Amino acid sequence: MRVDLFDFELPPERIALRPADPRDSARLLLVGADALDDRIVSELPRLLRRGDTLVFNDTRVIPAQLEGRRGDARIGATLHKREGPRDWRAFVRNAKRVRSGDRIDFGNGVTALAGARSEDGAILLSFEGEEPVELLLERAGRMPLPPYIAARREADARDAEDYQTMFAREKGAVAAPTAALHFTPRLIDALAEAGIGHETLTLHVGAGTFLPVKADDTDEHRMHSEWGRIDAATADRLNAVRAGGGRIVAVGTTSLRLLESAAGEDGLLRAFEGDTAIFITPGYRFRAVGGLLTNFHLPRSTLFMLVSALMGRERMQQAYAHAIENGYRFYSYGDASLLLPEQ
Structure with missing residues (x-):
């Protein structure tokens, strides 16, 4: 499909720079097959059905933004994907000043050797020393805010908490699964x-x-890969939910992509561990999920293509036009949408 079919105009003032407070007070656009309804995230218990199950991503964002030097050159690095105990792929600013074998000093005793470049331009960084890389990043790294926020303000102490979900446990993400930012213990109860x-x-x-x-x-886009895991016990419980007539509702596109990667042609979920580069566009047949709670995404993005696959491209264009006209806040710290194709 043509990528320009997934374009839309977003006024810059619609981009949220801080999350809602409290988190579950964010606005929620309920998108069904035939209706749009303006609600609040805290109303979710009345919008879903008894027997449904929400699936969250428990990844934890690490301080993956680094600033350093290679000689007299200033180098910026955003870690992208772990390749080994001490090795990370990174998108590097001023990459033309970095060659394989160069040592980059990120300060506070944190150094890394530059390695080979991948097809997407990322550079392999091998962190030196014996301390776990997670400790090195805590010392030298910053919270990696999305570029559309970082371009308008600096990350600060609030982001260290604001950019983690209540489920954040497994360290390794360089971006938050932002749909889950809307949840609180009160809402889960x-x-x-x-x-x-x-x-x-x-x-x-x-x-x-x-x-x-x-x-x-x-057809010409190469999707990035990410590492994920769902264990057999969780897969079995989710299969039981569907067998009992409940829906699996993914919280965030990351949860949805892993669920669909773990589902077989028969629709059953199985244990999964490894990389997934699943690219979901209109025409895709969903195997596992019956709904999605997600934030509002960038135009021409793979995530807007995904939600269009679930609800239909024209339906999502209508939903986004409604959200823009009615003052919804977009992107990582913005409001949410609940997509239920059956309704």
């Missing part, structure tokens, strides 16, 4: 009282999620 369960899986979100689609046709 209310969902449980309404007979709506929840499960977790892990997908370490990479910086590639923010890469623009440069191709003119979706």
